[in-house]
Amino acid sequence: MSQTFGEFGLKPFLLAALTELQFKAPTEVQAKLIPVVRAGKSVVGQSQTGSGKTHAFLLPIFDGLEADNHEVQAVITTPSRELAYQIYEDAKQLAKFSPEPLRLGNYVGGTDKRRQIEKLEHEQPQLVIGTPGRIRDLIKTGALDVHTASQFVVDEADMTLDLGFLADVDQIAARMPEKLQMMVFSATIPEKLKPFLRKYMANPVVEEIPVKSVISPTIDNWLLATKGHSKNALIYQLLTMGEPYLALVFANTKQRVIEIATYLKQQNLKVAVIHGDVPARQRKRVMREVQNLDYQFVVATDLAARGIDIDGVSHVINDGIPEDLDYFVHRVGRTGRKGLPGTAITFYSPDEEDQIEALEDMGITFKPKEIKNGEVVDSFDRNRRQKRAKKTVKISGAMAGKIHKKKQKVKPGYKRKIKQAISKEQMYERRLKQRQDRRTSKKQKKSSSQRYQ
Template sequence: MSQTFKEFGLQSYLTEAVDELGFTAPTAIQEKLIPVIRSGKSVVGQSETGSGKTHAFLLPIFDALDSETHEVQAVITTPSRELAYQIYGDAKQLAKHSPKPLKIGNYVGGTDKKRQIEKLEREQPELVIGTPGRIRDLIKNGALDVHTATQFVVDEADMTLDLGFLADVDQIAARMPEHLQMMVFSATIPAKLRPFLRKYMENPVVEEIPVKSVISPTIDNWLLATKGHSKNELIYQLLTMGEPYLALVFANTKQRVVEIADYLKAQGLKVAVIHGDLPARERKRVMREIHNLDFQFVVATDLAARGIDIDGVSHVINDGIPDDLDYFIHRVGRTGRKGLPGTAITFYTPEEEEKVSALEDMGIVFKPKQIKNGEVVDSFDRNRRKKRGPRAPKISGAMAGRIQKEKRTVKPGYKKKIKKAINKEQWFESRIQQRQNHRKARKNKKASSQRYK
């Protein structure tokens, strides 16, 4: 196992960049895939969120970039603008240490396409990062020339499929050389993704990094029942009773995000809002302000749960449990990163009992909590009735007295005698009940026959 990044044999400026980031040892996916990617093989990497996959492909790509060749050498697509910005930021940090300038193009929807085309007419970047739709448009316009690229990364492939961007990715790949090193990274490999993989990848190296735990062990994972309580008030209480460094509140719909944000603002809190209807320029501005810690509280849809890596998130609050439980993992995974402690708080109603049980089946352990007198305290286990086991058989007062008497005298074999006596009493009671039922049935039958005579 490689103990340091130096053992990969990367260019010295890359190990300097890694040292600046504070990475001491490679993660499991970096350990397995960096040597494979450097050897030129295509790969499929399956790993959990926060596993370090971005640098697993960025480091070997940068190691192969030629700053003297002013043409596109590698393309990275990602399904969300936020993730594209994040990868672009990571790439800029690596490029900063390069002894020779490297040009990196970041192309996402909602930005100035005309300006991008004008710049591309003057020069092509060595590395392209962006969303599939915008990259495809730039290629179709003849502005972006990817036929020179030798490496193609499809990040978050399952989300790319879910959001309907796979056709765009297909069109981009079709403009690239036949002998292309393809790198596909995904949390899961859905069946609908396999034809695409077969089309462009021949005998790829497949690495599935097992999940050590579904969520980080550094996360304190709470479950709060909201029956009879206002969710808005509970969120406000949780955000103000402590001192969260940075708290993310996730809701299942845009409408609910706006409701929560409006309520918190009315209470005097400064709140950032992220959802799909925000214009690209505004979303970029908000994300920059969040990274600069201008906001302590952020309310968002699942768009922000997947692909946004904000350092220092101390609290995550789930206003409800999403239908797609994978999104729960991505939400909670925003905190407790890089070994730091974090707190994840999930609200649930009786209607969401099945979802909670399904998450528990995935290995997630919840701590039941409630707010009492302005403090978060332990609550009862919702499964406490199930854990009690079978109830003791109901016995008569006379039998209870007999048991107590037998216990006092402690005769040999008294347990067997008591059990036998209880069984006998229950047998007599059941026979009596059966007789009563038969008599009642005969009476009803007789009454019915007389009624229709």
């Protein structure tokens, strides 16, 4: 494995760009894939969030761009606008060091399509970065010409599939040459993605970077029970007690994002808001302001979980556990990047115990915490009762069935009701035994008296 970027044979301007980024050594995915991409081979890269995969494809693409060729040479699609903006910013940083100007195009939904078409009529970008729907639309109008491209990157392919954009990606790929170097990057490779891979990729190099830990070891992963507490008040308390450098608060719905943001603004905090209904132009502006550290607090839906890649995110707060547990990893992975420390705080209530256990089954370890006297302190292990030696109570099969049925319904107070039911059954069993004992005693007395008459 290469230990320095200089060993890849990249153009000098790219090494200068990496120096500005203070990238000293390639990550594992970069070390494995940069030589493969530079060799012109198609690849499927499977790696965890924060692995450095963006530069694993950007560096070899820029290394091969021809500044005097004014046609489209490479296309990169990504499922979210935020991620497209992020990759575009990374690409601009590399292009800044090029001795000859390189033209980059950023095309996402919700932006001014007419203006983009007018600009494309005068010149084509050499590198296209955007969301599948908008790129497909520009190709269909004839404004964007991708038949000259030799490289195609499908980033976050599993998310592209989940959000229903794979058909758009398919249409884009169909307009490209048969001899196309395709690079697909994904956290997972679902079965439904495999037909697409087989259609466009013949014998790709498959690199699966093993997950050393589900979340970075530099992240302090806390679990905070919300029972009897206002979640809004807890979020405010956590955001103000430790003076985080930059904190991201993730909620499961845009309605909940609005509720949290409204509450925090009422407490005089300056808060950025990112969710699907925020217009694209405004989201782009907010993302730029967040990157410039104009905001210290961001409240967002999972839309941003893969799109925010900002150095210095010190805290992530999960207002609730996401339905798709993979998103938990993406959320928490916004902090603790590049070896920096970070704190992730997840709220949970008793009815979310199954989700917490499922996350633990994935290899995620939590530290139980609570807030006391304005400080976050260690709390008790929520499984402490299970770990105690339990006194066994013999119950009937019928009662066991009732308990199982009640557990499945998980209604409030079911434990108390079951306890009462068991007590009643035990009392009934005791009374029955007492009656049987009295009858047996009477029979024995009667038999004894008859024997001596």
